[in-house]
Amino acid sequence: MxxxxxxxxxxxxxxxxxxxxxxxxxxxxxxxxxxxxxxxxxxxxxxxxxxxxxxxxxxxxxxxxxxxxxxxxxxxxxxxxxxxxxxxxxPERLRVALNADSLATWWAGAVGQFCADKHLLLELVVEDQDVGLKRMRAGDVAGCVCATDRPVAGARSVALGAMRYRALASPAFIRRHFSRGVSAEGLIKAPAIVFGPDDFLQHRYLAAQGVEGGFLHHLCPSSEGFLRMAQAGLGWGLVPEQQVINELASGELVELRPQQPIDVPLYWHHWRNGGELLNQLTDHLLGTAPACLIAP
Amino acid sequence: MxxxxxxxxxxxxxxxxxxxxxxxxxxxxxxxxxxxxxxxxxxxxxxxxxxxxxxxxxxxxxxxxxxxxxxxxxxxxxxxxxxxxxxxxxPERLRVALNADSLATWWAGAVGQFCADKHLLLELVVEDQDVGLKRMRAGDVAGCVCATDRPVAGARSVALGAMRYRALASPAFIRRHFSRGVSAEGLIKAPAIVFGPDDFLQHRYLAAQGVEGGFLHHLCPSSEGFLRMAQAGLGWGLVPEQQVINELASGELVELRPQQPIDVPLYWHHWRNGGELLNQLTDHLLGTAPACLIAP
Structure with missing residues (x-):
């Protein structure tokens, strides 16, 4: 040995x-x-x-x-x-990769009690989904939250539910760029906010509005920074609904076009032979996720 | 040419x-x-x-x-x-490196109006301070917000003010780990939250409380994730005061020991020959930062 x-x-x-x-x-x-x-x-x-x-x-x-x-x-x-x-x-340490928006919103609430009860320390890694799964494959992390359902070899994946994103901007930004309503022409000229090169949510939203091709955008690789930039009127972008409940209620942020959300499904990938603790965490997540996410 | x-x-x-x-x-x-x-x-x-x-x-x-x-x-x-x-x-694009907590709190509010007025798009890079300055030196970014005051060759640095951090945890966490008050012994056993390997704020706080050496901690490389983990009772950690004004007022988060903040000074590094726009952004930042940060 x-x-x-x-x-x-x-x-x-x-x-x-x-x-x-x-x-x-x-x-x-x-x-x-x-x-x-x-x-x-x-x-x-x-x-x-x-x-x-x-x-x-x-x-x-x-x-x-x-x-x-x-x-x-x-x-x-x-x-x-x-x-x-x-x-x-x-206490035990567990390395988990997850997307920035999950970490900024529901993750801690969903696993907090479990970690306290089991004296489990988390070592979290923020990764876009492909990199997260690559880390799973390399055995670098024991679990991974991402939008891809297909597990890597030696792992299992379970559906957790979906995060709902809404295209939001500040009222001042909307007055400045969409005074005559949100048009495809206006969307080309109004700067968007994009998380990073792997973030295609804004592209998807624009495509659904009939806008194809390039568009002006800021790059902001931080979930809370993204939100702050939208609040400060720097651009529009797709933000997890649960991150902006107060801002939507107060009118500090408003939807570009009402009721056109994008739902992103999330999956929990975990080693098959990760031991009992990992299995228990999986069971716990399956129990707590429905309260945090939209039913799969 | x-x-x-x-x-x-x-x-x-x-x-x-x-x-x-x-x-x-x-x-x-x-x-x-x-x-x-x-x-x-x-x-x-x-x-x-x-x-x-x-x-x-x-x-x-x-x-x-x-x-x-x-x-x-x-x-x-x-x-x-x-x-x-x-x-x-x-519009022009400007690459700027900054620390995650600045991006999660004051940055967008301090530059929002300027970017809108000047049609400036930002390409933000989240970096710990040493890496941010390395990027300045390589010419990879035109500006950088970090806690080091010494500029790299060809750049200037100006003091913006300080961010005030407070050591916080949820009331449930404090009941569980510090039922008899916050002692050095309790601090060794109660898990902390650490942003990443370059984050020594928790070490500094513990040293000031007479705790030296290793301590249990989660790793969470996300500013908002850090806060969510503290709220969910996973650990204690140093959080920018301005990020938790509501949580402190409502009692959702409480200070481990009252009135022992850590102030981290922040500096704006920028190319000397970055052109007029960069100079204007610097002037603008010097005008808006005092409202966001504690006087240097």
Whole structure:
């Protein structure tokens, strides 16, 4: 079997973002931690860490860390059955990739109680869906929330429900750009807000309004920044309805054209052999998601 | 001089995230755009684009795009003086790097009117401060908001004011972890929320409370996700005061220990030779920032 002392040293350096802090957590000297990582590198025949601030795992290092995570999940299952095995009370960590809008809206409410009850720490990664699934495939994350339903090999996907997006802008923006109503011509000239190169929601909305081709837009890769830019009258954009309940009620943001939402279905991807904790999280999500999302 | 037809083709492909859309915007056929990019690559002797979806610039491509951006800013100045030169009405784009919390809070309000008046489109990049300044140095962005005051070569930095952070958690979280008051011992065991490996605000707060070394934490690289996790009782963390005015007033979030904020100063870095528009944006920011931030 592997030498898990070495793997634990690598994991601590990455999780604690440094050798000094890793040494504190492991109760070792810093040079002992450094020695263990070097020994690990000698065994695998290549670097496992990039010595930057903070240290980051190499490709091989990431695979080793992924293995550590899987083993920890399995250990946790076993500890549940054989309580005497539990040699420390460090909470478990779970790496999950999810889209920025889910993280900015429903995610924490849907998993909060579960994490508190199970002493589970989350390591969240914000990724567009394709990258999120790529991380699933590489074993870099144990779960992923995204709009694609097809699971990668070794994983399962379950439907959680849909997020409803509405095309919104500030009243001042609408007065400035659409004083005679929202027309295709006006939409070409009024700047939109786009999250990033993988965000095609605004394109979809424009296509549905008969506008094809390029359009002026700001780029804003932040869910809350996107909303703030719409509020400040910089542009129009598709915003998750649940993020703007107050702003819609107060009239601070208004729909370009009423009742033309876009629903984006979301799926929870998770390892098949991720252990009992991951299965329980899946069950919990399936229980809480219906209150946060629109029925699939 | 350079052949700007070729450079404009490259810029359009990157800005429009595809050859097809670039062709539409330029009023050319797709193969003409492709030819121009290939010709550009033949001239510089290496690829300028990675042909992925969407196409992304190579290192050399990025330098060329940066040059295009600088030339456009200079052209814009000239157009102001010689209006007849203005052959199209495409708004200017400006790339700016800023920290996630600024984007999630005051940024849009501080620049909204300016962008609307000047028909300026923003291309925002969320970066931790060191990376933001590295992008300044590489000429990849024209401006940067960060907590470091020292400008890179060729740039100027001006103080904008400070963001005030407060250590907050939900009442349920405080009951669960600090039923006998907030002690150093309790802080070691109560999970924190940390934005990412470069976020040391929680470390600073703990050090001020006499807690040194490692501590349990979630990782959540999203400003609004961070807040949602605190609200859902997953952990405590330092949140910009202006992001939680309502939550503090309603008691949905409470301070761990009253009146122990951390103020983070913010600086606006911008190219010295960025042209008149960038100078005007700087003046505008200096005018609006005092209403959004705490006096420097």
């Amino acid at each position: 592997f030498d898990y002392k070495l793997l634990a040293a690598l994991a601590a350096v990455v999780e604690q973002a440094g050798f000094e802090r890793a040494a504190q957590v492991l109760g070792l000297s810093q040079s002992a931690v450094s020695q263990r990582v070097k020994l690990l590198e000698a065994r695998v025949g290549q670097p496992v860490l990039v010595r930057a601030t903070p240290p980051t795992p190499t490709e091989v290092g990431r695979r080793l860390l992924n293995h550590v995570q899987q083993v920890r999940l399995l250990e946790r299952d076993l500890q549940g059955q054989v309580p005497g095995l539990n040699d420390n009370s460090t | 350079f052949d700007y037809k070729l450079l404009a083709a490259l810029a359009a492909v990157v800005e429009q995230a595809g050859f097809e859309r670039a062709a539409q915007v330029l009023g050319l056929s797709q193969s003409a755009v492709s030819q121009r990019v290939k010709l550009l690559e033949a001239r510089v002797g290496q690829p300028v684009l990675v042909r992925a979806t969407p196409p992304t610039p190579t290192e050399v491509g990025r330098r060329l795009l940066n040059h295009v951006q600088q030339v456009r800013l200079l052209e814009r100045d000239l157009q102001g003086q010689v209006p007849g030169l203005n052959d199209n009405s495409t």
